[in-house]
Amino acid sequence: MSSMDSKQEKARDQSDVDLEPAFPETQLEQAPPGQSLTPEIPDGGLRAWMVVLGCWCVSFVSFGIISSFGVYETYYLETYLRDYSPSAIAWIGSIQTFAQFSATLLSGPATDRYGPMVLIWPFSVLLVVAFMLTSLCTEYYQFFLCQGILLGFSCGLIFAPAFAVIGHYFFKRRAMAMAYASTGSPIGGIVYPVILTSLIHNDSVGGFPWAQRICGFLTLGLLLVAAVTIRPTSFKRKGAFILLGAFKNSTYTLQIAGLFMSNLGFWTPYFYLGTYAQEHGTSAALASYLFAILGAGSFVGRLLGGTFALHLGQLNIVALACYASSILVFCWLRITSTGGLVALAVLFGATSGIIIAMMVSTIAHCAPHPSQIGAYIGQATIIIGFASLAGTPITGALIKDGDYTGAIVFSAATQMVGAVLFSFARYAAAKDKLIA
Numbered sequence: 001m002s003s004m005d006s007k008q009e010k011a012r013d014q015s016d017v018d019l020e021p022a023f024p025e026t027q028l029e030q031a032p033p034g035q036s037l038t039p040e041i042p043d044g045g046l047r048a049w050m051v052v053l054g055c056w057c058v059s060f061v062s063f064g065i066i067s068s069f070g071v072y073e074t075y076y077l078e079t080y081l082r083d084y085s086p087s088a089i090a091w092i093g094s095i096q097t098f099a100q101f102s103a104t105l106l107s108g109p110a111t112d113r114y115g116p117m118v119l120i121w122p123f124s125v126l127l128v129v130a131f132m133l134t135s136l137c138t139e140y141y142q143f144f145l146c147q148g149i150l151l152g153f154s155c156g157l158i159f160a161p162a163f164a165v166i167g168h169y170f171f172k173r174r175a176m177a178m179a180y181a182s183t184g185s186p187i188g189g190i191v192y193p194v195i196l197t198s199l200i201h202n203d204s205v206g207g208f209p210w211a212q213r214i215c216g217f218l219t220l221g222l223l224l225v226a227a228v229t230i231r232p233t234s235f236k237r238k239g240a241f242i243l244l245g246a247f248k249n250s251t252y253t254l255q256i257a258g259l260f261m262s263n264l265g266f267w268t269p270y271f272y273l274g275t276y277a278q279e280h281g282t283s284a285a286l287a288s289y290l291f292a293i294l295g296a297g298s299f300v301g302r303l304l305g306g307t308f309a310l311h312l313g314q315l316n317i318v319a320l321a322c323y324a325s326s327i328l329v330f331c332w333l334r335i336t337s338t339g340g341l342v343a344l345a346v347l348f349g350a351t352s353g354i355i356i357a358m359m360v361s362t363i364a365h366c367a368p369h370p371s372q373i374g375a376y377i378g379q380a381t382i383i384i385g386f387a388s389l390a391g392t393p394i395t396g397a398l399i400k401d402g403d404y405t406g407a408i409v410f411s412a413a414t415q416m417v418g419a420v421l422f423s424f425a426r427y428a429a430a431k432d433k434l435i436a
Contacts, residue, residue: 041171041370047231048169052177054229056184057222058120058162061127062155063356064188065215066100067270067298069093070291071193072147074274074284075200075208080138087396088140090271094392095148096155097267101385103156108164108378109241112371115232116161124223127154131216135209160381162226164374167364168233175314175361179306182357186302186349189295191218197288237371246376252366254425256380259359262322262418263387265329265411266355268395269348270294272407273341279402280336290345297349298356305354313435314362315426321354322419329412333405359384 042048069092076082076089107119130151137143163178170177192215199211206213247253270291277287301321309317328348335344360377367376391414398406 041169043170043173045169048177050229051165051169051231052181054226055162055166055178055181057226057229058158059182059184060188060191061184061219061222062100062159063182063185064295065151065192065219066093066097066155067185067189067295068192068196068291069096070271070274071196071200071288073271074278074288075196076143077275078284079208081140081143084140085396086272086275086399087393090392090396092140092143092148093267093271094389095144096152098385098389099149099152100156100159101381101388103153104160104378105242105382106378107157107160108374108376108381109243111161111164111374112235112237113241115236116165116230117227117232119161120158120223120230121227123154123157124227127151127158127223128216128220130154131219132213135212135216156381158223158226160374160377162230163360164364164377165230165232167367167373168235168370173310174365175309175358176306178361178364179302179309179357182360183299183302185356186295186298186353189298190292193288193291193295197285197292233370235369235371237369241375242379243372243375244379246366246372246379249366251425251429252363252376252380254421254428255359255362255366256383258322258418258420258422258425259355259380259384260387260418261421262325262355262415263384264391264418265395265414266325266352267388267392268407268411269329269332269345269352271392272395272399272404273345276404277338277341279404280338280341282338282341286338290341293342293345294349294352297346298353299349301350301353302357304350305358309358309361311435313430313433314358314365315422315429316435318355318358318362319419319422319426321351321358322415322422324351325355326412326415326419329408329415332408332412 073086073089073093076084076092077086081089110119130146133146134143134151137146163181166177166181167174195215195218196211199205199214200208202211205211273290273294274287277290278284282290305317305321325348328344328351332344335341363376363380364373367373391411395407395411398410400406
């Protein structure tokens with residue numbers, strides 16, 4: 001029997017949850033029964049890059065609005081929810097982030113089975129509805145339901161399908177393609193805060209309600225582009241909905257552990273940098289623009305991270321970004337000037353942008369076949385989502401009478417632990433290689 005026949009017979013005997021890491025970029029060594037061992041992945045071309053464009057639009061509206069919550073936090077503390085603590089208001093943003101991550105447990109495997117458009121079309125409509133409903137809210141429970149739960153889940157139900165399909169069109173250049181697609185997020189993280197900050201106090205425009213509605217109309221236009229440009233492939237699978245065997249892959253499991261710890265402290269600047277700046281003499285308007293500056297830094301970081309990943313290895317890049325993010329947050333302890341906070345926003349935006357942009361790619365690259373990418377992403381992000389759910393309320397509770405020391409130390413320390421765990425994942429992926 002030839003070696004190829006032997007390999008094919010072995011693949012047929014494997015269940016679709018008995019997985020091996022796919023970081024060696026030579027070929028996909030295993031596949032679910034009945035599918036090709038070496039699926040044809042174009043790694044470029046007009047159709048592939050149009051999918052990246054559509055995913056860029058999804059990234060803009062999903063992670064873009066999630067990362068803009070600091071503007072809402074600052075505004076709600078001044079107006080509708082002035083009687084609530086920063087920690088209580090942060091729960092709205094935390095639930096929003098967790099809802100986005102947890103929804104991928106359903107949308108990822110569903111994409112593997114039925115394709116992306118079954119989810120992207122209906123839940124794009126629901127996302128726009130969530131924007132409009134939030135514009136009508138005035139009470140805490142209303143913001144919690146409309147902005148925290150409905151908007152968050154809608155984001156997650158379109159985010160995973162879009163990114164999973166990129167993995168069907170790219171393999172060797174997957175990290176670069178996903179990083180470029182994810183640059184929509186920081187652009188959204190710039191545009192949404194600018195719109196909100198410019199209009200939210202402008203009564204002639206309609207104040208907060210119409211600022212939120214304008215964001216909703218922008219979201220509608222971008223999602224129409226995504227609906228046209230994201231196209232499914234023939235990669236589909238049957239069998240188990242959830243692929244628990246993926247956790248046998250140490251690279252996959254250690255990545256999730258590292259990203260979980262990192263996310264416990266990761267969102268602290270995105271939520272509290274504005275209020276910290278105001279505590280130290282920065283004007284309310286400039287404090288709100290710090291979130292746009294975070295987005296600008298994130299955009300640069302994603303572009304550079306995706307480009308350098310081709311030459312230095314995506315795991316190396318993410319591990320270095322995790323360490324850099326932790327160190328920058330430790331530096332935050334001694335930064336009180338407006339200029340220093342602007343510099344912190346740019347630099348932390350860049351390092352955090354690399355992590356956000358490339359974690360989906362490094363997770364997806366563990367999947368031995370494109371038809372399993374959705375499940376791999378969904379299983380990972382729901383676990384990471386629990387960290388996002390708990391992290392900012394914990395840091396909010398650690399803020400005592402304007403003293404942010406406890407919150408900053410907690411954020412920096414958890415990110416450092418996450419960096420160490422991610423380093424173990426990088427070692428497990430390629431013990432004897434410098435580039436991984």
